Amino acid sequence: KTQLENKRVYPYQNASSHIVGYVNIDNIGQAGVEWGYEEILSAGNDIYLSIDINLQNAVRQELIKTVNKFSADSGLSIVFDIKKGEILSLNNFPDFNPNNINDSSLEERLNRALQSNYEMGSTFKPLTVAMGIDKKLINKEMTFDVSKPIKNTIHDFHPFKGFLTVKEIIVKSSNIGTAKIAKKIGKENQIEFFNKIGFFDPVKINLKEAAKPLGNQNNWGAMETMTIGYGHGFAITPLHLCQAYASIVNGGYRVKPTLLRNDNKPILDKIIDSSTSDQIKKLLRSVILETKYTGPNARIKGYELGGKTGTAEQLRNGSYISNSNLALFISVFPISNPKYLVFAMVMDPKKIKETYYNNTGGWVAAPLVKNI
Numbered sequence: 168k169t170q171l172e173n174k175r176v177y178p179y180q181n182a183s184s185h186i187v188g189y190v191n192i193d194n195i196g197q198a199g200v201e202w203g204y205e206e207i208l209s210a211g212n213d214i215y216l217s218i219d220i221n222l223q224n225a226v227r228q229e230l231i232k233t234v235n236k237f238s239a240d241s242g243l244s245i246v247f248d249i250k251k252g253e254i255l256s257l258n259n260f261p262d263f264n265p266n267n268i269n270d271s272s273l274e275e276r277l278n279r280a281l282q283s284n285y286e287m288g289s290t291f292k293p294l295t296v297a298m299g300i301d302k303k304l305i306n307k308e309m310t311f312d313v314s315k316p317i318k319n320t321i322h323d324f325h326p327f328k329g330f331l332t333v334k335e336i337i338v339k340s341s342n343i344g345t346a347k348i349a350k351k352i353g354k355e356n357q358i359e360f361f362n363k364i365g366f367f368d369p370v371k372i373n374l375k376e377a378a379k380p381l382g383n384q385n386n387w388g389a390m391e392t393m394t395i396g397y398g399h400g401f402a403i404t405p406l407h408l409c410q411a412y413a414s415i416v417n418g419g420y421r422v423k424p425t426l427l428r429n430d431n432k433p434i435l436d437k438i439i440d441s442s443t444s445d446q447i448k449k450l451l452r453s454v455i456l457e458t459k460y461t462g463p464n465a466r467i468k469g470y471e472l473g474g475k476t477g478t479a480e481q482l483r484n485g486s487y488i489s490n491s492n493l494a495l496f497i498s499v500f501p502i503s504n505p506k507y508l509v510f511a512m513v514m515d516p517k518k519i520k521e522t523y524y525n526n527t528g529g530w531v532a533a534p535l536v537k538n539i
Contacts, residue, residue, distance in 0.1 A: 175201075177265045182224050185278040186216065186257055186426060189265035197268075198276065200426065203374040215428040217253035222246060226539050227258045230511070233535045234260050237516030237526065243280045243405060244539060247508040249413045249499065251431050252422045255507075281370060284381045284402035285512070288477030288528070290412075290497050291398030292337055292345045293447055297415050298360045299348050301443040305333055313343040321346045321393060337450045338457050340476070342397045349396025350389065357392055358384070361401075363421070363438050364414060370406045372424050378404055398477060409510050412497055416451070416473075416505045419444040448473060452502045461529040465498065465537050473505075474498030474536070476528030481515060491515045496532035511535040 175190050177183075188199020195209075196202035204214055226244050234242040246256040259279050263271035277283065299305035310330040316322045323341050336344030349357065361367060361382070369377040381402040383391075394400045406424060413422040421436035451473030455462050461476045477495040480487040495512040499505040516531045518524040525531075 175265075179220060179223075180264045180266060181262045182227055183218060183220065184262045184265050185259045185276075185280070186218055187265060189268045198376065199278070199374060202376075203372075216426055217248070217251075217255060217428045217430070218257070218426065219255045223256045223258065226256045227260070227262075229535060229538045230258050230260050232538075233511075233513060233516075233531065236521075237513060237519060237531055239513045239517070239531075240515040241279065242511070242513040242535075244509070244511045244535070245280055245405060245409050246539065247409050247413060247424065247510070249417050249422065249505050249508055252413070252425050252434075253428065253430070254424055254426050257426075278374075278376055279405070279512075279514075281372065281374060281377045281404050281406045284378055284404055285493055286399055286402050286479045286482065287408050287495065288398040288479035288493070289340045289342075290408060290475050290477035290495060291396065291401075292340065293450060293475055294360075294364075294411060294415065295345055295349050295352065295357075295396040296333060296337060296450065297439055297443055297447050298352050298356060299333075300446055301439040302352065302356055304351050304356075305348055307333060307446075309333055311336065311344045311347045313341050313347075315343075317343060317346055317393065318390070320390075334450060334453060337475075338453050340458075342399075345397040346393035349393050352392075352396070354387055354389070354392045357395065358387070360438075363436075364411045365421070366401070366403055366407060366411070370404065370410060370424055372406070372426060374426070377406070380404065380407060398479065402482070405510060405512055408497060409508055412499060412510075413505075413508050414438050415444055415447050416499050416502075416508075417444065448499075448502050448505070451475060451499065455498075458529070460525075460527075461496075461533050464529055465496065465533040467537055471501035471503060472498050473500065473502040474533075476533055478527040478529075492526050492531075494526060494528045494531035496528050496536045498536050509536050509539050511539065 188201035196205040261275045263275040419439040420434040479493045481491040497510045511532045516526045522530040
């Protein structure tokens, strides 16, 4: 007697593996959408994802090229519709084939975009400036002395002489300047803003593997406030960063990421004032137009791109590994009325001759975003 059995088949194989997830031998979801929407799917109902599979494939190819070019450990990218909150593409590499799940390692199955927390380096700086402008604690005319390190622990990658304006602090990416802005904002305002923007909870996306950020509220003194200001000492998932940026460039409304098509709820939560949002958009545009290295590596004729690079030392077992970078770049366009966000991150890119032995966000992640 023939026995009929159901079997899950994934025609796109590796291309959408971290989003779709996989099932066990009993067809029960174990990761991704399969796990998060198990009830709906096991009842025989369809789910329509916001993922554009052509875009997903194209972005994956670019990501793999960059990871291979720099002999990096891994990489990820996210393309996001700011107005709808829909994720159009989400790639992690290495990835896996959900049809042969037993042939994959835990490392390959890890969805770094929403399962892993990272210190995001300089990409936090525009968030700090947004807090300061919104609380009316800083303005365009203000300048900050960046000529000396703070307590011998906060330095700039390239030392600057004298004073910088708020715009120059972002364009030149000064840690000292941002730390001074964060000190002016203060711990309470910083925590209040992080709360509003969702940095203390997992991203609400109906995927069970979504991780909670790593911030230590018990040990959050004046020094921590300053270092967190420039993205050091507080770790979030890449999806948290995308949600935050989408929310500060869209007029200041909190964006809720989704993997479902047409899952649009009206956005009502206001995080920052519209005028603050306008100023942040101008700053992000200035980074592309005026920064010495990031600009040329990310500028695209005919695309009104705004963005910010980040470079952070990788953390392993609680300590920093020098020479092991996270290189990232987050961008939004068109900046006058932001519709899309593109984010890329590469873990431990090696130094190569072609980039003059630079393995920072501006040299590794910005060209990747440009290609995407």
